Amino acid sequence: SMEEQNFHIVIFPYLAHGHINGFVNLASLLHNRNSNFTITFVSTPHHIQSVRSSSLFSSAIRFHSLPFFPELHGLPPNTESLADLKVSQFVTFLHATKSLQPAFDDFISAVAFDAASHGTKVAIVSDIFLGWTVEVARKYRVSHSVFLTTSCYGGAVFLSLWINLPHTKTTSEWFSLPEYPDVRIHRSQLRKGLLMSDGTNLSSISLKREFLLCCKTDSILVNTAEELEQKWIDMVAKSLQIPIFPIGPLIGGLNPASPTEATEIIEWLDLHPPASVLYISFGSQNSIQKNQMLELALGLEASRRPFIWVIRPPLGFNVKDEFKDEWLPAGFEKRMKEEKRGFFVHGWAPQIAILSHKSTGAFLSHCGWNSVLESLNSGIPIIGSPIGGEQPFNVTILVELGVCVEVARGIMENSEVEKEKVADVVEMVMGDNEKGRFMRERAKEIRDIMKKVWKDESCSSAKGLAEYLKFINSI
Ligand code: UDP
Numbered sequence: 001s002m003e004e005q006n007f008h009i010v011i012f013p014y015l016a017h018g019h020i021n022g023f024v025n026l027a028s029l030l031h032n033r034n035s036n037f038t039i040t041f042v043s044t045p046h047h048i049q050s051v052r053s054s055s056l057f058s059s060a061i062r063f064h065s066l067p068f069f070p071e072l073h074g075l076p077p078n079t080e081s082l083a084d085l086k087v088s089q090f091v092t093f094l095h096a097t098k099s100l101q102p103a104f105d106d107f108i109s110a111v112a113f114d115a116a117s118h119g120t121k122v123a124i125v126s127d128i129f130l131g132w133t134v135e136v137a138r139k140y141r142v143s144h145s146v147f148l149t150t151s152c153y154g155g156a157v158f159l160s161l162w163i164n165l166p167h168t169k170t171t172s173e174w175f176s177l178p179e180y181p182d183v184r185i186h187r188s189q190l191r192k193g194l195l196m197s198d199g200t201n202l203s204s205i206s207l208k209r210e211f212l213l214c215c216k217t218d219s220i221l222v223n224t225a226e227e228l229e230q231k232w233i234d235m236v237a238k239s240l241q242i243p244i245f246p247i248g249p250l251i252g253g254l255n256p257a258s259p260t261e262a263t264e265i266i267e268w269l270d271l272h273p274p275a276s277v278l279y280i281s282f283g284s285q286n287s288i289q290k291n292q293m294l295e296l297a298l299g300l301e302a303s304r305r306p307f308i309w310v311i312r313p314p315l316g317f318n319v320k321d322e323f324k325d326e327w328l329p330a331g332f333e334k335r336m337k338e339e340k341r342g343f344f345v346h347g348w349a350p351q352i353a354i355l356s357h358k359s360t361g362a363f364l365s366h367c368g369w370n371s372v373l374e375s376l377n378s379g380i381p382i383i384g385s386p387i388g389g390e391q392p393f394n395v396t397i398l399v400e401l402g403v404c405v406e407v408a409r410g411i412m413e414n415s416e417v418e419k420e421k422v423a424d425v426v427e428m429v430m431g432d433n434e435k436g437r438f439m440r441e442r443a444k445e446i447r448d449i450m451k452k453v454w455k456d457e458s459c460s461s462a463k464g465l466a467e468y469l470k471f472i473n474s475i
Contacts, residue, residue, distance in 0.1 A: 005121060005469075005473045006036055006037065006038075006118075006119070006120045006121070007037050007038070007120060007121050007122070007123055007469070007472065007473075008037075008038040008039075008040065008111055008114075008115050008120050008121070008122045008123070009030055009037055009038070009039050009040075009122075009123045009124075009125060010040050010042060010064075010107075010108065010111060010122065010123070010124045010125070011023050011026060011027050011030075011039060011040065011041050011042065011125050011126075011147075012041075012042040012043070012104070012124065012125070012126040012127065012130060012133060013043065013126070013127050013147075014097070014127040014128075014129040014130055015043065015044060015047060015068075015080055015081055015082070015093075015097060016081060016082040016083070017081065017082075017083060017254070017284060017285075018149060018284060018368070018370060019127055019129075019149055020043065020047055020051065020254065021149075021253040021254045021370070022147065022149035022223055022250065022253070022370070023041070023125075023127075023147060023149075024041075024051060024054075024056060024057070024253045024254055025223075025250035025251070025252065025253045026125065026147055026221070026223075026247075026250060027039050027041055027057065027061055028056065028057065028058075028253075029247065029250060029465065031057075031058055031060060031061055033465060033469075035058075035060060038062065038120065039060070039061045039062065040061075040062040040063070040064050040111070041057075041061060041062070041063050041064070042063075042064045042065075042066060042104065042107065043063075043065065043066070044065065044066055044067075044068040044080045044100075045065050045067075045068075045080070046078070046080040046081070047080060047081070048063045048065050050254070051063075051254070054254050056253060056254065064107055066100045066103045066104060066107070067103060068080060068096075068097075068099075068100060069099070070093070070096050072096075072099065073092055073093075073095055073096040073099070074092060075089060075092055075093060075096060079093070082285075083285065090203075091202050091203040091206060094129060094203075094206050094207070094210070095202075095206060097129070097130065098132055098206075101132050101135075101136065104133065104136055105136050105139070108122070108124070108136050108137070108139075108140050108142065109140060111142075112140040112141075112142055115142075121142075121143070121472065121473065122140070122142035122143070123142065123143045123144075123145065123472040124136070124137045124142060124143065124144045124145070125144075125145045125146075125147050125221065126144065126145075126146060126147070127146065127147065128146055128148065128155065128159065128210065128211065128214050129210055130210065131209065131210035131211060131212070131213030131214045132210065132213060134213045134214065134216050134217055135213065137218075143218050143219075143472045143475050144217050144218050145217055145218055145219045145220060145221055145468070145472070146214050146217045146219075146220045146221070147220075147221045147222075147223070148220055148221070148222040148223065148224075149223050149369065149370070150222075150223075150369045150389075150390045150394070151222070151224050151228070151229060151232075151369050151372075151390065151393070151394050151397055152220075152222045152224050152229055152232050152233045152236055152244060152246070153229050153232035153235075153236070153393055153394075153396065153397055154369065154389075154390030154391070154393035154394045154397070155222070155390055156179075156180070156232070156235075156236040156239075156240075157177065157180065157183060157185065157390065157393045158389060158390040158393070159211040159214065159215070160177045160178075160179050160180060161177065161185075161190065161194060162194070162204065162207040162208055162211050163208055163211050163212060163215075164177055164178055164179075165194075165197055165198070165199035165204050165208065166197060166198045166199045167187075167190065167194070167195055167197075168195070168196060168198065173186060173187055173188075174186055174187075175187075179239045179240075180235060180236075180239060182235065183235075188392075188409050189386075189392035189393065189409065191388040191389075215240055217242065218242060218471075218472075218475060219242050219243045219244070219245060219468065219471055219472075220236075220240075220242065220243075220244045220245070221245050221247050221464075221468060222244060222245070222246050222247065222248065223247065223248035223249065223250050223369065223373070224246045224248045224249070224369075224373075225246055225248050225249060225449070225450060225453045225460055225461055226246045226453075226460040226461070226464070227446075227449045227450070227453070227460060228376075228397060228401065228446075228450075229397050232397070233246060243467070243471055245464040245465070245467055245468040245471070246460060246461055246464045247461050247464045247465050247468065248373065248453075248461060249373040249376070249377055249450055249453070249461075250373075251352065251370070251373055251374055251377055252352065262350040262353055265308065265343060265345070265349070265350060265353070265354060266350075266353060266357065268308075268340075268343050269308075269354070269357045269359040269360065270359070271340060271359075272306050272359040273359065274358050274359060274361075275358070275359070275360070275361035275430070275440070276305065276306060276359055276361055276430075277305070277306045277307060277308060277357075277359045277360050277361055278300070278303075278305050278306070278307040278308075278361065278362050278363075278364060278383075278426060278430065279307070279308050279351075279354050279355065279360050279362070279363045279364070279380075280296075280300075280307055280308065280309040280310065280363075280364040280365075281309075281310040281349060281351065281363075281364075281365060281366075281371065282310070282312075282365075282366040282385070282387060283365075283366045283368040283371060283387075284368075285319070286312075286366055286387050287312045287313060287314055287315045287317070287319060288314060288315065288387075288417075289314055289315050290314040290315070290316075290327055291417075292314075292408075292417040293311075293314055293327055293328065294327075294328065294329060295417040295418060295419045295422065296417055296419075296422055297328050297329050297332050298329060298419035298422075299417070299418070299419035299420070299421070299422025299423045299426070300342070300422065300423075300426070301329070301332070301336075302419060302420070302422075302423040303422065303423040303426040303427060305426060305430060306340070306341050306342070306343075307336075307341070307342055307343070308342075308343040308344075308345065308349070308354060308360075309342065309343070309344055309345065310345040310349045310351075311323065311344050311345065311346060312346075313327065314327055323346050351371070351374060352374055352378075355374050355375055355377075355378040355380055356378045360378070360380060361380070361430050361440075362380060362381050362382070362383055362426070362429045362430050363375045363380050363381070363382050363383065364382075364383040364385060364407070364426075365382050365383070365384065365385065366385055366386055366387045366391055367382065367384050367385070367386045367391040367392075367394045367395050367398070367404075368391060368394075369390070369394055372394055372398065373450075375443075376403065376443065376446050376447060376450055377447060377450050377451075378447060379443045379444040379446070379447030379448075380443055381403050381404065381429050381439040381440055381442070381443040382398055382403060382404040382443075383404070383405055383406075383407050383425055383426065383429055384398060384399075384404045384405065384406040384407065385406070385407050385408045385409075385417075386406070386409060392409060401442065401446060402438065402439060402442040403439055403442050403443045403446060404439075405425050405428060405429055405439070407421060407422060407425045408421070
C-alpha cells in the first residue's frame, strides 16, 4: 500500500535447493505485496544463474552475487550446492559458506549507506544455517529475520536439539528440551548422528554456533499457517522472546518437472478412479535402504492399490546411478507396469501436479515440510515415513491435525519397514473404514482452511506478512 515505508529487503538463503526454492517464493511474496520494495536476492553465481533462467522473478528483483571458493575448504571446485556432495561433506560445506561473510559484510555496508541517503530501511532475511548474518546485521544496525522453510515446531525443536547436545546421557526413551519443557521427544525421532553426537565434533560445534546466533535474530518468518500449529508458534515465540510471523503456505517456485514425463503421468492417473492412487516419494535427495525398498514393494503389492513411486537407487549408491531390477522383488516393476498398478518415476516427478490430480488419494511421504504443505494444500492425507532432520516432528503436527498415520520411523537407518504394516496402513488411510474416512475428511477441511489464509487482510498469513512489515518498520 502507498503509505507503507519503503524497504530494501535482502534475501539470502542457504545454498541448497529446498532453501533457495523457499526464499524465491518469499521474494515473490514481498514483491507482489508492494512493487516499490527494493528486493535483492543474494547467492552464488551458479544459483543466481538458475534462479534468473527460471524467469520466476519479475525483472524488478535484483541479484547480488557473492564469490565462493569451495576448493579452499577441500571441496571439489565449483561446488555450489549440497546436491553435488556426499552427506559426509555437508559440514565442510557449512564451514565453507561462512567464508562468504566478508563479501556479504561489504555488500550490506554498501546497501546500508545507500539506504541512509534515500530514507529507506534495510531488512535482512536469512537462513538458519547462516547464523553469522546476524552479526553483519548488528554491525550495520539493520533488522535481521530468519526465514524457516520448515514447520515452526520442527524447526525450533531441531535447533534446540543441536544447541543442547549431548543427548547420550538421557537413558529414558522420552525426554524434553530445556527451552521447551512441554515437548516430549522420543529417542527414535533422532538420527543416530544426532543421538550419538557428544557435542565436540565438527558438525555439533558449527551447527550449535549458527543456531545460537539464529536465536538472537529479531524475528522469524515461517512457511506455515497459524491454523496448522498455533500452539507451537506461541510456544516458540514465548521461549525465544521474539515475534514469529507465519506467512505460508508458500508453494511452487523452482521445482522443475520434465513436461513429457508429466503428461505421461497425468494420462496414467486419468485411467484410475478418484482418490484411488497412492503417491510415494522421499523428497528431493533422500534414498532408503535396500531391504526397506523390498519390504515397501511387497507391502504395496499386498495392498492391491495403484501407486506412483518416485524411486531412487538405495542408500549406498549414487542417486544418479542406473536403476537395477535386483533392488526390487523379482519382476516387480515389469509386473506392476503391465497391470497398470504401478508407475515408476526414475527422475524428477511433477509432484504438485500429481497431488492435485483427482485420482490421487494418499501420499506416503518422508514428511519434508514442502511435501507436507503441498499435500495438505491438495487435501491429501499422509502416510508418514520420516527419515531425519525435523521430519519426525512434522509428523507430530500432522498426527495432531488428524491427517497422518506414521508407518515407519528412521527409515534411513535401522528401523524395520514391515510389508504387513505398509499394507495395513495403506488400507487404513485409503480404504472404506471410519478412521480413513475421518482422515480424508480432515485433509479436505485443512485444504479449505489453507486456501483462505491470504483471502483478505484479516486472514492469518496476510496478517502475518502485514505484521512483519510493521515490525521491521518499527526497529
Ligand atoms: N519434488 C518434486 N519432484 C520430485 C521430488 C521432489 O517436485 O521428484 C519437490 C517437492 O514437490 C517438494 C520438494 O521437491 O517441493 C521437496 O521438499 P521437501 O521439503 O518435501 O523435502 P526435501 O527434499 O527437502 O527433503
